[in-house]
Amino acid sequence: MSKPVDLYPTKPEITSYACTRSAFIKALIKLAEKDPTVCLVLADSLKSARAEEFAQRFPDRCFELGICEQNAICFAAGLASTGLKPFFCTYGGFIAMRGCEQVRTFVAYPGLNVKLVGFNGGIFGGEREGVTHMVFEDLGILRAIPGIEIVVPADADQTYQATLAVASRPGPAYIRIGSGKDPIVYNPPVEFKFGTPKIIKKYGDDAVIFACGPIILWALKATDLLHERGIQVTLVEVHTIKPINLPNLLHLIERTKAVVTVEDHNIIGGLGSAIAEIIAEHYPVPLRRVGLRDVYPESGEANLLFDHFHMGVLDIVNATENVVASKR
């Protein structure tokens, strides 16, 4: 079969990659070195989580239970009830969907200190594996559950920092990471501050683009293109989806009066919905949501998927032009 033709040549140039899964484990090892209560629970995800080094160094604190996510989440709840600090790491979809009730009733409801780390976040993170191993509903599902903090780090170094930040906070949390071949968004690395949206680029106040995860690179490319076309926008990373930083986001919304959200998630339930809620309740202005448009994606090369599913650079450009044109 011949190589697929790329119909959408406008893409960010990705020069370097780093593994978000390894970054999570590196942070966990650092935590475990100092804190004997830190443990890792796995559901036949030892290798895919890149957890071999953790398992070798802390065999007593590594619980590889086999393919049984519901059991693993409850097991982690049992560990946490005694004061241990378990991290459970597997595919995000198997946490948020297969283990949804266990997360809600036995982790979040009793407020147990279980940290959930879901990989293959989004269609980019799932890329060639297809729908079953992608997850584009996790933020919506988990956001609807009271008492879980949700973070979407942009790249590997941010994952490392986010893991340390989340570990220092009590109670349930979900960190969404990627495929293992994750583009570096911040080069050089920047500080991760839990809960604080980060301004990445500021051309002006024609509109604000809120984005999370590796798709930030696509949004950045769109921001530059818009600048060339005479539309000056501010690009902001919103990595902490819950608790959402209402004052900071509202300030940006009020200043620009036109909003675009960009996320590798269904447009229902995730960052776009969180921003829509703020806008609707506090400061009604035009909004466009870029994301998976409530359809099932398919397997494919990561660099083609966003364009194919209308989440590419030009889609972000179009959405922004559209929202700016509809400003009152």
Add this chain to the structure above:
Amino acid sequence: MFFNTCNHHYLPIIANIIRQDVIKMIFLAGDGHPAPALSAVDIITTLYFKVMYVDPKNPNRPDRDRFILSKGHACPAYYAALARRGYFPVEWLPTLRRLGSPLQGHPDMKKTPGVDMTTGSLGHGIAIGAGMAAAAKLIGYKYRVFVLTGDGELNEGINWEAAQSASHLKLSNLIVIVDNNGWQSSGPIKLVSGLDNICSLFQAFGWRTLEIDGHDFSQIFEAIQIATDSKDRPTVIRAYTVKGKGVPFMEGDNSWHKRVPSPEEFKQAISYLESEKARLERLATSTQKP
């Protein structure tokens, strides 16, 4: 106090008091599951008044034995046992299921002193108990984890995921007791789901299994002693019980799975239990004489 010295002869009397509490609580709440609570009373009584190392004045003591009521809908019996054991005032019991009450319709570890784990959604006790039991081995505590499940809830697949893990991790401090009353909400288990070979299923996963009469205090106690001596594997105790045990018109009548007694039925149940209690007290006094 961090130990239990309750004499065997008093266990039936305590169980009788707890049964009366259960009937009163559900009657006052106007909602609840009397029959599944009554089948579990003798097991819960033996655990909290004879077996478990617990400290009601320090309910979160880290080295205490743990208890998970996987069949959370039986919680009136659990709450009554905790109150009678001194975890909280018995005056709380009539507030069951009321707005603002620490006694939720299903157990909530954040609201009720002595409740070691939130439960209610069926099938989860063994998995959580496995995590608690593994934690004991990791931290170096000697505590045991008791999980009381229904037989019906063993339908749930997560039980068997947990059965694998507990056996694989050699969690000898995990003791599961199945309140085998033979019924689930829709009818007899044999007809509804067909699950009967519980012991052979657990054995296949590598568990030690015991079978007892779940209303015989000596058998319950001895089975737990045997389970406690296990060195390398978890134990399941299949305790044959009677749904609605202790209130004759509820025994074996599955309409009492979730039903509130009428004022007439309430009086009838309490008056029967009162006369039974008087009989048990006479029996205990006569047996106590040197």
